[in-house]
Amino acid sequence: MKNFRILIVDDEPDMRESLRDLLSRDGYHIEEASDGEEALDLYRQNSFDIVISDIIMQNMDGIELLKQLKKVDPEAVVILITGYSSIQGAISAIKMGAEDYFTKPFKAIEIKKIIQRIYDNKYLSIRNEQLMQEIMRKEFPEIIGESQAVKKMLSEIRTVADSDVSVLVTGESGTGKELAARAIHQSSPRKNKPFVPINCAAVPNDLLESEFFGHEKGAFSGAINRKYGIFEVADTGTLFLDEIGEMPFSLQAKLLRTVETKLLRRIGGTDEISVDIRIVCSTNRDLKKEIEDGKFREDLYFRLSTYNIHIDPLRNRKDDIPLLIDNFLQRKRLSSITFPETMINALQKYDWPGNVRELENVLERILLFSRNQQPTIDNLPPEFRTNLPEITAATNDYSPARANPARSLEDIEKEHIQLVYYNCNGNKVKTARTLEIGLKTLYRKLEKYNIKEPD
Ligand SMILES: Nc1ncnc2c1ncn2[C@@H]1O[C@H](COP(=O)(O)OP(=O)(O)OP(=O)(O)O)[C@@H](O)[C@H]1O
Ligand SMILES: [Mg+2]
Known part of the structure; x- marks a missing residue:
């Protein structure tokens, strides 16, 4: 209660004195002002949880003070004290945003009740919010x-977890979409059932259909045995369709049918098989644009995105970077290491186009350079060391060439390929696509520059 601040405003010292006596016994922090101007000054210096003011005062009256306070802080909580004569004024004050009023001569119990109610509202809701956060931290x-x-993301995950609604998780590459999908499954009633992820970009198009729906023995040449598709594998659990934007158009109608009816037929099969699955999808593409371009079916989109969880890029939440670093070190069992402040600052200045995954890769590199010992600023990869603030201010993009104009083209090429390759988590198809080069060229360059797979 000591942190709960009450300001008493009245031009009669006796009145202030008796209110102070009454309320300080309950342990609140009390200050006094003898007129409206003084009250405003005090409020501007350090706001109060409640301002109790008399209506009739010299110079600025209580109503005017209320108006001025609301200008300073629209959330200000003001209680007015009136004599019987100005009850009309009190009513109009409530209309203008006063929290409550009481009349003189006041009853102690009445005032205490009002204050207690405001205190509870404020502190119980803060406390509830804190408890909720603690619960989610543990969950x-x-x-x-x-x-x-x-x-926000955690509370959205909590909201959707219990039901079977289809969830679409969107966000840039490396923001934690798969992590979120797994969390939805983990806190859902299906948590003890399978979580089956499939990366639609990683399976060649001509194999996708059989991958999804399975096939009967002899359905096509090469179908030596019956194969169960992932819908059947994920039966009773959660199916995670990663990179759903990569799904070929030709297969989308069939997928929609199964999502809607929960029925499927294996390739070459005659029986309809029913499955009980919950679907979570993710994409880093703009599906609305894909729909406009005729590459993604709108009806499938609506089916899959009953609820959309969007994950913010890391550059919009750079305050989380120190926590992510600590957590990374803990997972590596290197909790004894602390990163120097200057290093953390340099990392916070960068824009992280590859988000948390890129951060993890950079941390790996730092630890590699420091041989798992306490790192120094010299262990920062070069792009973070050179003139970083100016670069980000000027262009907002990271560019190894700008970072050091004296570097050779090959050197920059090597580093850029490595960066993209690590950001794509070693996925060569994705890397080649991002770099807009052929897969063969990528293989050649990886070999030429001796770029190792990320671990
Ligand atoms: N909030 C977070 N806290 C801890 N680790 C995180 C967080 N977000 C992402 N990560 C880590 O970052 C890496 C990338 O996460 P994830 O694979 O879920 O991203 P993604 O959005 O699916 O990426 P992509 O689009 O490339 O598939 C993982 O190692 C994951 O554990
Ligand atoms: Mg992913």
């Missing part, structure tokens, strides 16, 4: 972050 220990964006 989703792998998801790190204290930013509003992460808190």
